[in-house]
Amino acid sequence: MDAFYASVELLRYPQLKGLPVVIAGGSRTRELIAAAQGEGAPHEIAVDAFPRISSYVGRGVITTATYAARAFGVGSAMGVMKAAKLCPQAVLLPVDFEQYRKYSRQFKSIVTEIAPLMEDRGVDEVYIDFTDVPGGQREGGRVLARLIQKTIFEATGLTCSLGVAPNKLIAKMASEFNKPNGISVVYAEDVQTKIWPLSARKINGIGPKAEAKLAGHGIHTIGELAAKERAWLLEHFGKSYGAWLHDAAWGRDDRPISTESEPVSMSRETTFERDLHSVRHKAELGEIFTELCESVARDLQRKGYVGRTVGVKLRYPDFKIATRDHSLDVYTADAAQIRRAAGLALKRAPLDKPLRLLGVRVGNLMPLDEWKEAEKAGWKANLKPNQASVQVKSMIDAAEKVAEPDLFSASDFSATSSRAV
């Protein structure tokens, strides 16, 4: 009757336990560290070959930190510069996505061998349905959780924390009770004693904004949230989110484990080492812009997808974000086509301020083989009524494009026309 779920979190770099070590993300971080240390040393072993965090210069953020570093107040998503103030002696390591992907695959294949109904939640988290796994109900799921934990450790040397509960919402919270390398079981009847004292922020789906708004109403814990009338929550947080808040506070969640999912969009973005201006740094921006388009195109091709909505994302020094979309009448994974569409979108974005970040996204994805079928079946002839207007619009846009040259010089896209801007 009860469905059991578990949420697993890997603890990265367990071999560095005891040392204050910080893993920093950001595309430039790796290069900066490489520059500081000379030729690439095997960083998992030669920790001493890496710079102290205090020598860092740049715009990176902390991806994760060992518990020894966390003792200084350093934590995920914190700017590296801020972390350097809190713990200047910490060792700085670059992110290594190759390694993470490798361990992630290993960890997930171990899980699915034991419990096949698994939902992927990123590199280091999964939900697992214990319901139909033989022995999954023993000791409330603790026995199976122990088996998974032990098998992962023996195969990878990685520790993980698991929470077992009647649904995903509670399982996720339970997984944090005993970090690292812990197991906790929470039953439906434990919600009042174990869940209600927690901060509302602990609910997966309540972020900084919702937390602040709740606090404005004097609501800090999940118990205080549960004490609010459902109607009151609907009134103040909207029909959908208000109802969800009320259900979540009472530990109600009937979302099933989702084992399959198709990607919705793919994107690439980069934060510049220094802010760039669309006029003053036109050539540099144009190059980056084209590279981003090429990267997205490669990602799409590698994974076998095409998309028909191309978007750009701009972040300004004040951290405000602007996005502009441009939909095509065909699906594509072609770098040049993406670059042209992105150029059209970019033209409609405010470019009078310096930029901190530039991104390119392709959405409205479709698997490549489906698109090939659609094309064979005469996609263009079968345009739905509203798509005719899209086509007209892109024709107008194309006409405009001829009239005035693209920002960031679209023409420098092809390798053959390398004329100066």
Place this chain on the structure above:
DNA sequence: TCTGGGGTCCTAGGACCC
């Protein structure tokens, strides 16, 4: 010394169609 990169989902207004 400010705050990465890659995602998902939701909302809301306007266009357009029936």
Place this chain on the structure above:
DNA sequence: TCTGGGGTCCTAGGACCC
């Protein structure tokens, strides 16, 4: 001439998560 819904698509912004 004015009134009126419902439905879908597109775009832009924003919250949130790993």
